[in-house]
Amino acid sequence: MRRNKKSKFKHVVIGSKKYYFYRLEWIDITGDAGHASIEEFDKFECSKMITHAYIYKRNKKFVWTFASYEDKDVSFSDRNIFPVGCIVKLEKITL
Numbered sequence: 368m369r370r371n372k373k374s375k376f377k378h379v380v381i382g383s384k385k386y387y388f389y390r391l392e393w394i395d396i397t398g399d400a401g402h403a404s405i406e407e408f409d410k411f412e413c414s415k416m417i418t419h420a421y422i423y424k425r426n427k428k429f430v431w432t433f434a435s436y437e438d439k440d441v442s443f444s445d446r447n448i449f450p451v452g453c454i455v456k457l458e459k460i461t462l
Contacts (some may be wrong), residue, residue, distance in 0.1 A: 377460045379421060382441045386421040390409075391432070393418065393449055394430040420447070430454060 376425070377388040395414040420432035421441065434445035 368381075375461055377462055379436065379438070381436055381438045384422065384443060386433075388421050388460045390456075390458045390460060391418045391430070391454065391457075392416070393453045394455060395453070397413070400423065415455075418447070420445070425451075427451065430457070 374385075379388075380384050380386075392417050395416050397412065397414050399411070418432065418457050420434045421436070423431040423433050423446075424429065428451055430449045430451060432447045432449070433443040
């Protein structure tokens with residue numbers, strides 16, 4: 368008798384599809400409508416963001432994520448889509 372190998376990564380099964388949980392590090396724009404000196408402007412940086420979510424799908428241009436779901440009705444909430452160019456690091460979460 369063959370036993371199914373248990374995944375070492377955190378995941379959920381919704382419908383018949385398995386979705387893995389990730390830690391995404393990404394860069395977001397930062398804006399300011401106020402006045403700034405040269406020194407203040409030189410220190411102006413993008414926001415370095417961290418998101419924890421399941422990856423719904425991905426391609427060469429985008430990554431789709433969700434954080435909440437209803438498995439009975441197969442519906443997704445807390446959804447985002449990230450341009451791949453903004454993502455610094457994708458890390459699959461282990462159990």
